[in-house]
Amino acid sequence: MSRYTVIGAGGFIGARLVSALEARGEQVHASRRGDESLFSRDLGCVFYCAGLTGDFDIRPFDTVAAHVTLVAELLERAKFQRLIYLSSTRLYDSLGPAGGDEADRLLLDPAAARNVYDLSKALGENLVLARSDGRGAVARLSNVFxxxxxxxxxxxxxxxxxxxxxxxxxxxxxxxxxRDYIHAPDVIAALLAMADQAASGVVNIARGxxxxxxxxxxxxxxxxxxxxxxxxxxxxxxxVCQTRRLAALGVRPRxxxxxxxxxxxxx
Missing domain, CATH: 3.90.25.10 (UDP-galactose 4-epimerase, domain 1)
Structure with a gap:
């Protein structure tokens, strides 16, 4: 039995992950907002699912707190073995049809008010990839349905x-x-594969x-x-999202x- 922590367990993807892990017989801590035990327990493998979607434009400060502040505190203070940060393929939008590869250099305009979502996700990604001593990975999800x-x-x-x-x-x-649409069960399968196979770097979770x-x-x-x-x-x-890294994990969305x-x- 392995130990897992799902941050944002009250959300749609977080709740699905908790159910899938429990069905496998894993030890799961379903963390919700204000959970101070995150800094006093061994978190094991962390799925960071906290975030805002449709209301980010009217809640910019909450967006930054969810996408950046908490993950920064975890990286600085918490005990964990792995951390998988859920991000979004919308970070490729400014690249147009040439974008979609995990190795792309992103183009994000800091003066655009609605870019608080993209910029905060990008900063969260940077912290996880560059400040986790090699223990972090990023899952960029496309449009889950x-x-x-x-x-x-x-x-x-x-x-x-x-x-x-x-x-x-x-x-x-x-x-x-x-849009690139991916069914929720395929997203869960992909996230579990990332954890099971200790995926590194960025992985697009998309149909392609x-x-x-x-x-x-x-x-x-x-x-x-x-x-x-x-x-x-x-x-x-x-x-158009590239899915070679996802396929290498054995996941091919329907x-x-x-x-x-x-x-x-x-x-």
Missing amino acids: DLDPAASGFLSDLLGRARRERRIELSASAPSAA ENLSNRDLAELFAEAGWRLDLGPDRDLPAPP DARAVIGEILGGL
Whole structure:
């Protein structure tokens, strides 16, 4: 039996990790906000899942505290064997279609107010990679989706609406806007593989393929739903996440198209 600590265990990914580790018979400490025992116990392998997503723009100081302050305190004061820091593939966005490789040098504008998310995640990554004496790794997650009501994000919200609506209005969504979607169970499998195999550096946890809103509308139409998208507009091409490092860990996420079709078929 190994010892694990999940920080942010009250969140969607954190809670899933706790359940998966307990199902394996591991010793798990599910840490939540204000847990002072983090600095007095042996944490074992730490999954750092704390963070803000949709409300980061209106809670910038909480965002920095979650993404940087606590992880800095852990690196300075806590006892642990490994620390896996959950970050985001949105850090590649400013690179456009040329981005998406873990070795890319990021371009982040400190004057852009909304970049508090990207900049704080990047600083958290830097601390884990450069100040952990080789014990840290970074998991950059793409757009995680699931039918679970606790899941958030564009596609998760869309699937939730599909339970109640057959025709869904998305007038603010451009048909050509595209994202890399990965199903939550594949994310959990990838994080466990990173821990089990002592992965180092940065690993993209992504499918490696972008689906546009137009693609989603076609998938929903095949299953009997209708998505009414807004007018198209000129959007920068998104990065394409590389997944070689993830594949080297033995994890190959399922095609989001197949997963979406199965979910809709069960509604």
